[in-house]
Amino acid sequence: MMKAIPEPVEALNKQYWRRCAEEKLCFQRCRGCGVWRHIPRAMCARCASMEWEWVQSTGRGKIFSWTVTHAPLHPLFAAEVPYALVLVELEEGVRMISGLRHCKLANLRLELPVEVVFERVAEDLAMPFFQPSV
Ligand SMILES: [Zn+2]
Structure with missing residues (x-):
């Protein structure tokens, strides 16, 4: 029997982001x-x-939790402060960190229903954000 050895996981990340590029939010499910x-x-x-x-x-x-950034950690984000980073619990039980869209910070609350919205950031890449469910 072979010892467990590290397996590169970059390929898994690529698979995730390729689906995001198609504006499909997919997760792994254990068989x-x-x-x-x-x-x-x-x-x-x-x-x-x-x-x-x-x-x-x-x-x-x-919304499972969130934090509001008031001081940008990088100059490229200076025009966006204050902004919220949200921890979303998806219906499948998966939690992921993302950005908030189309929601005033004052309207953020625990368990606020949200849905994914993709923003194309490059020709071959779209990023998942979350907005209040309509
Ligand atoms: Zn399992």
Whole structure:
């Protein structure tokens, strides 16, 4: 039996971002126990299965937590402050950090229903953000 050795995971990240480029928010789902996961990785943290599949998320979830940035950490973000970074819990149980769109900061609240909205940032790349559900 071979010892476990590191496997490059860049390919998994590429698979994730390629789906985002098609404006599809997808996560890995374990074929062993069915649990969804994010960020992309080779092994299930619950059952240690290496078998998984990409499945498209509904893109709907709720605000689990957030923080508001008032001091930009990089000059390129200076024009955007203050802005919120949100931790969204998707319907599938996956949590992901993202940016908030089309929502005043004063309207942010725990469990606010949100849905994914993609913004094209390059010809071959779109990034997922979240906005209040309509
Ligand atoms: Zn599993």
